[in-house]
Amino acid sequence: MERRKAANNEIFDILLKSALITRYENEVSAAMLSADEHTYPAEFHRRLRQIKNTAGRKERISAAGRVFSRLAVTAAAAMGILFGCLLTRPEVSAAVGNVFRSIFSTHDSYSFTAGSDTDFNQNIRLGYVPEGYELREAYYSENNVILTYESTDSTYIFFEYGLGSNSQISYDNERHKFIEINNNNTTYYFYEAMDADSESSLIWYQGGYYYSIDAQISKKEFVKMAENIQF
Incomplete structure (x- = not known):
């Protein structure tokens, strides 16, 4: 059971990373074609924090989807929040x-x-x-x-x-x-x-x-x- 759970978690990570990378590539391409400076709404960083606050893997993915649909978050920023804090240890x-x-x-x-x-x-x-x-x-x-x-x-x-x-x-x-x-x-x-x-x-x-x-x-x-x- 534990091995199956670990495998499922790994699949979730792979799917999420793939989706974020694809979104990042699309947004970079669009940005390169546009001369307009892009600014995020005032709630941008606050809403990104909401993704990380959600407890489980599936919940994080669900929360990320809700925020993406409203704020057009880049994959680079999302990956930094979703994975950055998981790869470090406290001092x-x-x-x-x-x-x-x-x-x-x-x-x-x-x-x-x-x-x-x-x-x-x-x-x-x-x-x-x-x-x-x-x-x-x-x-x-x-x-x-x-x-x-x-x-x-x-x-x-x-x-x-x-x-x-x-x-x-x-x-x-x-x-x-x-x-x-x-x-x-x-x-x-x-x-x-x-x-x-x-x-x-x-x-x-x-x-x-x-x-x-x-x-x-x-x-x-x-x-x-x-x-x-x-x-």
């Missing part, structure tokens, strides 16, 4: 409560442990957002939700949450400053962008769920949003 690992943090040379990876008896609430919202932001889009899957808030000047807040069990999420540690915040018996992991034009991120675990917020706002506003979650 340092640390566990705090239900949160397990692995530190790599280019990113920090978080995984979570939680009971499987937690019912998934898809109605969680940010009870507070800075002035000028409104909820614009909601993305639902079996184990997580991504909410997009947009401001009047077209800046975004991305709020993601999901069941902690078997979930994984990563953050760039080369262009962000890591700060651990302990407030009201909750540990928050803050990644402050070094570039003013980039998003900072806040991640935490609470009550069987992981939460993350990505935005170009102050650390104080991040924590205020995190402390005002509505269920």
